[in-house]
Amino acid sequence: MPTVRANGLDLAYESRGDGEPLLLVMGLGSQLIYWPESFCDDLVSRGFRVIRYDHRDVGLSTKLDDAPRVNVRRLFLRWALGLPIHAAYTLVDMADDAVGLLDGLGIDSAHVVGISMGGMIGQTMAIRHAARLRTLTSWASHTGERRWFAGSPRAMRVLLGPSPQNRDEAMAAAERFYGVVRSTAYPFDRQLVRDRAALAHDRCFYPAGFGRHIAAILATRARSVALSFVKVPTLVLHGTADPLVRPACGRATARAIPGAKLRLVDGLGHDLPAEAAPLVADTIAEHASAHDSARS
Numbered sequence: 001m002p003t004v005r006a007n008g009l010d011l012a013y014e015s016r017g018d019g020e021p022l023l024l025v026m027g028l029g030s031q032l033i034y035w036p037e038s039f040c041d042d043l044v045s046r047g048f049r050v051i052r053y054d055h056r057d058v059g060l061s062t063k064l065d066d067a068p069r070v071n072v073r074r075l076f077l078r079w080a081l082g083l084p085i086h087a088a089y090t091l092v093d094m095a096d097d098a099v100g101l102l103d104g105l106g107i108d109s110a111h112v113v114g115i116s117m118g119g120m121i122g123q124t125m126a127i128r129h130a131a132r133l134r135t136l137t138s139w140a141s142h143t144g145e146r147r148w149f150a151g152s153p154r155a156m157r158v159l160l161g162p163s164p165q166n167r168d169e170a171m172a173a174a175e176r177f178y179g180v181v182r183s184t185a186y187p188f189d190r191q192l193v194r195d196r197a198a199l200a201h202d203r204c205f206y207p208a209g210f211g212r213h214i215a216a217i218l219a220t221r222a223r224s225v226a227l228s229f230v231k232v233p234t235l236v237l238h239g240t241a242d243p244l245v246r247p248a249c250g251r252a253t254a255r256a257i258p259g260a261k262l263r264l265v266d267g268l269g270h271d272l273p274a275e276a277a278p279l280v281a282d283t284i285a286e287h288a289s290a291h292d293s294a295r296s
Contacts, residue, residue, distance in 0.1 A: 001013075001014065001060055002014075003060070003061070004100075004101050004104030004105060005100075005104060006097055006099075006100025006101045006103065006104050007093070007096045007097045007099075007100040009056050009061060009062040009097060009100075010061060010062045011053050011054060011055075011056070011061045011062070011097060011100070011101050011104075012032070012053060012054045012059055012060035012061045013032070013051060013052065013053035013054070013101060013105075014032060014051070014052050014053070015049060015050070015051045015105070016040060016041075016044055016049070016050050017043075017044035017047075017048055017049040017050050018049055019044070019047040019048045019049050020047060020048050020049065020110075020111060020134070020288065020292055021048070021049045021051060021102075021105075021107045021109075021110035021111065022043060022048040022049065022050050022051065022110060022111040022112075022113060022284075022288065023051050023052075023053075023098065023101075023102065023110045023111070023112050023113070024040070024050065024051065024052040024053075024113050024114075024118075025098060025112060025113065025114035025115070025118030025119075025121050025122055026052070026055065026114075026115065026117075026118050027115050027116030027117045027118050027140075028116065028117040028210065028213035028214060028217065029058060029209055029210030029213050029214075030058065030200075031054050031058050031059035031060075031200050031203060031204065032052040032053055032054050032059060033059075033196065033199060033200060033203065034196065034200070035052045036272060036274070036277060038274065038277060039272065039277045039280070039281060040052065042277060042278060042281040043281050043284070043285065046281065046282075046285040046289075047285070047289070048111070048285070048288070051101075051105070051107075051110070053098075053101055054204075055094060055097065055209075055213070056089070056093075056094065056097055056209075057206065057208065057209030057212050057213065058204065058206060058209040058210075058213075059203065059204050060203070060204060063206060063208075063209065064088055064089070064212065067088035067089075067208075067212060068086075068088070069208050069211060069212075070208070070211030070212055070214065070215050071211070072160055072163075072210070072211050072214055073160055075211070075214060075215055075218065076160065076214075076218075079218045085215060085218045085219040086215070086219070087212070087215035087216050087218070087219035088212050088215065088216075089212070089216055090216050090219050090220040091117075091120050091121055091124050091216055091217060091220040092124055092128065092220065093216070094121050094124075094216060095121050095122075095124035095125045095128055095129070096128070098112075098121060098125055099125060099128075099129045099132055102132060108132070109131065109132050109133060109134050110132070110133065110134060111133070111134045111135045111136075111137070111284075111288040112125055112126075112133050112134075112135070112136050112137070113136075113137040113139065113284055114136075114137070114138060114139065114141065115139040115140050115141070115272075116139075116140050116141055116244075116245060116270065117141070117213060117217060118139075118141070119137075119138040119139050119140065119141025119142075119253075120141055120142070120144065120217065120220070120223075122136050122137070122138055122141075123136070123138055123141070123143065123223050123227060123230075123253075123257075124220075124223065126227075126230045126232040126234070126257075127223065127226045127227065127229075127230060130230065130231060130232055133232045134233075134288065134291060134292060135232065135233045135234070135235070135287055135288050135291045135292075136230075136232045136233070136234045136235070137234070137235045137236075137237055137284050137287060137288075138234060138235070138236050138237070138250075138253055138257075139236075139237040139238070139280075140237070140238055140239065140242055140244075140245050140250070140270055141245060141249065141250070141253060142245055142249035142250075142252065142253060143222060143223045143224045143227060143249075143252060143253050143256050144217075144220060144221065144222035144223045144224070145222045145224060145252075146222075148245070148246075148248075148249045148252065151243055151244040151245060151246060152243040152244070152246075154180055154243065155180050155181055155243040155244040155270075156244075158176050158177050158180045158181070159177065159244065161173065161176065161177075163207045163210070163211075164207065165207075167198060167201045167202070167205075170197050170198070170200070170201045170205065171194040171197045171198050171201075173197070174193050174194060174196070174197035175190060175193055175194055175197075178193045178271055179193075180243065181242070181243055181244045181269050181270035181271060182269045182270075182271055182273075183239060183241055183267055183268045183269040183271055183273050183276060184241040184267045184269065185241065185266060185267020185268065185276075186267065186268075186273035186275045186276050187273065187275065188273075189273070189274070192274075223256070224252075224256045227253075227256040227257045228256060228257075228258065230257050230258065231258070233259070233287070233290075233291040234254075234257045234259070234260040234261070235260070235261050235263060235283070235284070235287040236250050236251075236253045236254040236257070236260050236261065236262045236263070237250070237263050237265065237280070237283060237284070238250025238251075238262070238263075238264055238265070238268075239264070239265050239267070239268025239269050239270070240264050240265065240266050240267060240268065241266075241267050241268060241269045242268065242269050242270045243269065243270070244270040245270060247264060250262065250264065261287065263283055265279065265280070265283075268280075
């Protein structure tokens with residue numbers, strides 16, 4: 001897989017299509033393969049050049065092996081007590097990574113679609129690098145205020161559960177996680193979840209990245225005030241059945257960004273079932289295309 005030198009790191013990426021550039025930014029601890037192939041192809045068929053990449057500390061991108069490993073439960077306890085969070089990097093660094101990837105690919109500006117932590121990175125890109133974004137879609141995400149961090153108790157327990165140590169445990173952990181945060185309006189494909197976790201394990205098994213990503217989120221300043229100055233055309237996409245990042249988080253994000261459009265998808269959770277992917281792709285494409293037309 002090709003890599004680009006960006007922000008002092010080697011970022012692995014994949015690019016398909018030759019239309020308007022659209023950068024997909026994945027959530028915490030997740031590799032680029034968590035963007036479904038069919039979803040990427042749907043966006044290509046709608047006229048986009050789709051770029052997905054591995055964040056630092058996951059997949060085939062640079063690992064910060066010299067950085068300390070993170071005890072996630074202890075980290076959340078420190079955060080809950082209001083104690084300082086020590087992180088090897090923050091979402092600001094990860095937003096700069098994404099812009100560095102665009103630089104390396106010779107792309108002046110792109111539509112940016114970020115899910116969960118990827119939405120937080122997209123928001124940070126819009127704050128710091130507004131000229132590089134044609135549009136922003138912030139999906140299943142929030143603005144970083146403390147009150148938005150708590151999902152349902154069951155969702156938080158499964159998120160902060162023991163780190164898997166081998167392939168079988170990785171598959172079981174993925175099944176538990178997505179079994180809790182899954183959409184309620186669409187079928188749960190248990191085997192697909194397990195197969196994708198196995199593929200991710202075989203591609204690169206690096207549990208330390210998950211903890212450092214959480215540290216990056218907790219160590220980053222809340223964005224509501226800065227987002228009030230953002231002029232990037234923004235779509236806030238959120239599932240009504242998301243138990244991990246509650247729908248109220250999406251509503252608050254839309255309120256924070258002037259002119260943002262809020263789209264709530266009935267029964268969608270903190271996942272992307274195959275049956276929901278065409279609707280989501282259509283929603284993203286309509287938002288991006290409308291503003292590309294306005295620019296031309």
